[in-house]
Amino acid sequence: MRSKSDCLEQVTLPPFIKTTAQGVHLSVKLQPRASKTGIAGVLGNELRISVTAPPVDAAANQALVEFLAETMDCSRGQIQIVRGQTSRHKTILITGLSAESAAQALS
Template sequence: MTDLSHLARPGTEFTVRVTPKAARDRITVEDGQIRVYVTVVPEDGKANRAVQAALAKAMGIAKSRLTLLRGETSRDKTFRVEP
């Protein structure tokens, strides 16, 4: 899994591009863009919760410290790290 611990400072906002229904869960950084691939389907917030959990694991923080600011129904999402 990609190390995103440099983003773990409180107040940091970052965007990700999400691909649901992927073959496997993974996170990549290509040309400065964070891409998150999750195997779950995008219904009832399942994919958002999976993305949040994957990002928290890659950052080494609790998933409760990540807040989804924008993009609940979009592939492009913005998260903020809470204190």
């Protein structure tokens, strides 16, 4: 007979995803004015995301939110930049989505 712990698989999350009481936090390094919008890889504990928008009048932040909403199949209202509004290093809060779902969508 299998024990309960045998049935539960440990899910290893990438270092840029953290689970909090509010939802899922993503650590992102944003690269504005890129040639194309997309995931550029992982750098240390941050997910690198490139957007074509310039870092002017929050255009790059808006492009980041729209890209994440499309990639994770959720609404833009579920995604909030909680740290780094004017920095390339950002912390993003995503509500209504599990960390496992976020990891799968970003892989």
